[in-house]
Amino acid sequence: MFSEIHLPKGFKCAGISAGIKASGVKDMALILSDAPAAAAGVFTTNQVCAAPVKLCRAHLEHGVARAIVMNSGIANACTGAEGLVMAKNMAAETAKMIDCEVQEIFVCSTGKIGPQLPLAKIIPGIGKLFESALIENVQQTAEAMMTTDTRPKVAMAELQIDGRQVKIVGFAKGAGMIEPNMATMLSYITTDAAVDRRTWQAALKSAVDRSFNRISVDGDQSTNDTVLALANGESGIHVLDENSKDWNAFYRALEKVCFELAMMIVHDGEGADKFVTVQVKGAVSDEEADLAARAVANSLLNKTAWAGTYPDWGRIMDSIGYSKAKVTEELVDIFYDETQAVAGGCRSGVPQEDLIKVVSQTDFAINIDLNIANGEAVVYTCNCTEEYVRINY
């Protein structure tokens, strides 16, 4: 699937089975940079956060990374002081293999909340990862990150800077517990560009806000969300910052990779078979447009209506009404794709069949105009089927 994609220069990766998951599928991954890379990170805003998130936040102060090591199957969340020791052990063992500072190792876990990590499997797993690390192991690495995901998620961008080829390759996992401001979602971005550390962190934050933070599967936000980005400079270009003439092109490539990964996550939403874009404009502010869009995207009644191919615009009116965005009922227009369902807060009179045609598609948009001011926002979401309930039993 991604066998054609190779990592940027100076990166290696691996995905192996360490026996953490009872099923024997891949459950550990490594991303390794030959040279120290500028590190950036964005983490869950959940007050309850996993041990590896705490460790990554601390290591990010150092700002330099040599490797990301991760496991799936167990989240190492709600594991107390013992869990933090486990995460530190994972980092220490990896640092030993590279012979680098322990702060240069970033650790992630995803899976079940509660149990402690089985260190007796993790430590040999790290050895196995280093043995198998290669530039072309992209597919295996993405597979090892998966939990309820049905497919691995990788995106790539390439551009020319200073006459040299620069590459960005990103990995992601996530299918449920997905709600803006991230949720059981991990993503790793690698690039052989050289980027000023402060610029890199600001760029990642901005790209995440416009991609991963614009998606919602079920409105639940996880304890482990992490996006890490490593820029190792191995392409040989000069160090980029916001004043570089190539900065905009590079930032757009970064945002494109993040956006593609985010869309892969929504498309792989647990049990979902429809992709829905909720666009709100005409709000008092962008922030209020966002509140209205999220209320629509997270409403279980909307999600089940979409699952049932039922164009129930009344439920959409209801959702925006209880959102914290200012809404003047008489001004609201709602369109399913380009077909207007609501005009001035009332039904437009368009035949129901035309609306059913839109929601029958596997990919459609709900376009809402509050007609008050100029605030706008978009959220990408999916429907909620009986299958979602079964998956989360």
Next chain:
Amino acid sequence: MFSEIHLPKGFKCAGISAGIKASGVKDMALILSDAPAAAAGVFTTNQVCAAPVKLCRAHLEHGVARAIVMNSGIANACTGAEGLVMAKNMAAETAKMIDCEVQEIFVCSTGKIGPQLPLAKIIPGIGKLFESALIENVQQTAEAMMTTDTRPKVAMAELQIDGRQVKIVGFAKGAGMIEPNMATMLSYITTDAAVDRRTWQAALKSAVDRSFNRISVDGDQSTNDTVLALANGESGIHVLDENSKDWNAFYRALEKVCFELAMMIVHDGEGADKFVTVQVKGAVSDEEADLAARAVANSLLNKTAWAGTYPDWGRIMDSIGYSKAKVTEELVDIFYDETQAVAGGCRSGVPQEDLIKVVSQTDFAINIDLNIANGEAVVYTCNCTEEYVRINY
């Protein structure tokens, strides 16, 4: 079912089929007071609200009621100026039958958002309601209020005041779109007590806050929620106010009726087969405890875990973590009924079978202690099954 329950003195009611619902089941109800009754009302806080809600709010200024007339099947919401005319016509026709001021008539609708009311069915329906109005029509009235409800909802309390019998009888409907601050939920409270109008309104607000506003089925709040309370004084007692020696006993009876009706709604949650009490204590304030309890009660991941008899306390930790309540991970204790699952933010070590035993019950509690301060709150909710998704297709 409720054939033994008769209305308080001086009230009559009726439930009939006016042909609004295609199925031919009962779809209009009337509650009629012989004498002008002190009126109190609490309404949806949704910015998008139905025409009858707007009309009731205006009529409540008058403070006196002779009748409540309602239909199910069509919500008369998002119906613009025409919808308001329809609601006014319903009130005017009812006032004509009684020969009273139109402000003394309260109108409610529940059902599908969008379509206009079929006045050609509603007007004859009102005539039929007056023909059939009787003190013992409690069952029929409750049935006519139903939409996705599987059973009618009536509660009663009786007490002695001044040596006279005082009665409170309440009706309710609601099964989905139920989230605190009400949601497609209608309730009518009748009493033959005499109550000072201002006291009556304050008492209703307080009782609603402690009953209907403490339940959540799916986190969606409707456009039509209305609780109306009529006190006609026909028991012959003196007028009660907060200084009356019998006030506390009377208020407790009112709250009991509201609470019983609210519990009936959660037990009848769309597709639900488990009743879950979420109790939070130890929060910074009661308000924060409420935020934490609602985050747990409204999480789709928790609701589906309960449906699957899966005691996933990690998801509960996750929910309180992203709630707006202050949470210190290391202090959190969580109990399933009295069985401790989480101690100091980590698993307690109690055998999983003991927790499964608790969530296998059709009625259990999640007790959370944040161990920070003394704020507490309780929310009553239900699980989310595949059936919920099917109902809302």
